[in-house]
Amino acid sequence: MDIQIITGDITSLDVDAIVNAANRTLLGGGGVDGAIHRAAGPRLLQACRAIPEVSPGVRCPTGEARITPGFALTARYVIHTVGPVWQGGDNGEPELLASCHAQSLSLATEYDLDAIAFPAISCGIYGYPPELASRVALRSLRDASEGGPRRVLVCCFSDAMADIWRDALNEA
Numbered sequence: 001m002d003i004q005i006i007t008g009d010i011t012s013l014d015v016d017a018i019v020n021a022a023n024r025t026l027l028g029g030g031g032v033d034g035a036i037h038r039a040a041g042p043r044l045l046q047a048c049r050a051i052p053e054v055s056p057g058v059r060c061p062t063g064e065a066r067i068t069p070g071f072a073l074t075a076r077y078v079i080h081t082v083g084p085v086w087q088g089g090d091n092g093e094p095e096l097l098a099s100c101h102a103q104s105l106s107l108a109t110e111y112d113l114d115a116i117a118f119p120a121i122s123c124g125i126y127g128y129p130p131e132l133a134s135r136v137a138l139r140s141l142r143d144a145s146e147g148g149p150r151r152v153l154v155c156c157f158s159d160a161m162a163d164i165w166r167d168a169l170n171e172a
């Protein structure tokens, strides 16, 4: 698996799937979630609504992932995952963030996808310190079993964020 860190808008990438840093309702929000829904068009919200709730209002528990088509996006699929809200680090945040990456990759493997792009899950509104999140995320991606996507991009929204992720990538 080739892992690359880039700076850009994840909605514009020509990959098989982009990962959305969603919330448990899967009904849209701010940040990268809002950008993905705007770029994919209203059919994405319809597809998300059709995903069954596992408890009232919850279509995807924290640490899990769900897949929909990409509709107006170049990417054929959107993999929606819900990162943990940072609460100091002792509330299962690393395990949940690792699980987001593992479950997203596992869906990509199931759908036989070659290239997938992740945003910096939990590093925005959810407040996970990127120096810590990047290390957890990259370890989880590397630990994933063989046979998954050949190309994994981490698409950061700023050069400063990409530098943090590159440091984490070079460290391991």
Ligand code: AR6
Residues within 6 Å of the ligand: 008, 009, 010, 011, 021, 022, 023, 028, 029, 030, 031, 032, 033, 034, 035, 036, 083, 119, 120, 121, 122, 123, 124, 125, 126, 127, 128, 155, 156, 157, 161
């Ligand atoms: N392309 C790539 N990265 C982006 C883009 C984009 N177009 N837009 C923002 N980012 P966030 P979270 C970066 O807040 O912390 C939503 O309301 C952003 O700069 O999008 O997991 C959901 O509905 C940051 O580095 O996701 C949830 O309620 C990273 O994406 C909540 O936010 C993640 O920031 C999830 O919070």
